[in-house]
Amino acid sequence: MPAQRRIEVSKVKDVTVVKFLDRKIIDEAGIQELGLELFALVEQEDHRSILLNFATVEFLSSAALGKLITLDRKVKSHKGKLKMSNIRPEILDVFQITKLNKVFDIRSDEAEAISAF
């Protein structure tokens, strides 16, 4: 798998918890790397229960949304589950405007998300 420069991964019970190392997910090269690191969790390491904790993320662009959608597809095709938590209100607005809140399982905090797997 690629070296993890964009995410930090830990295990809570059986859930793989991903935290983001960048406060702003904007630039194309960074988003490409982020995608590779996230996809490797599914395709190379076969993690089936993945929680993306957005507590550190202050900004993300629509290009980053694209990677999250692709990740969601990959997780589903591996019969896994993807959830998201700790999304700040401005970013939650982005998910609601684009109706991606209907695609993703978004929970308010990490504990709630983990108990929902």
Next chain:
Amino acid sequence: MGEQLPSRGWRGEAHLASERGASRQFTDLLLEQLGQHGWSPAEVFAIHLAAEEAIVNAIVHGNRLDPGKRVHVVSAVSPDRVLITITDEGDGFDPSRVPDCTLDDRLDLPSGRGVMLMRSFMTRIEYNAKGNSVVMEKIRA
């Protein structure tokens, strides 16, 4: 489009290279000015996102990453109004033909959300007839 810029406040202009990441040169300055003019963090987020999406569209879809082409950005920031004009050297597009990304059969496509986010987060956005220049305005709530 002949937009009237605010008479007071900050006015900036940049000619960005058509390469990924070039928006930063402008957005860093814009964010600094928005903070200095008292815009709230939520408003700064909205304006930043709209500017980022518009510039990336201009670089990637407008100029098609052609190193011989530039993206011209003009912006004005005052305490109650922000105006940003972004123009590329491409052939333009018809924004009315951009499919609605929130339709059920398009929801899980990985791209195509930039223009909708620009419209949602700004008070007004308007393209020129050719479709290679967009004016975005935010009025302080």
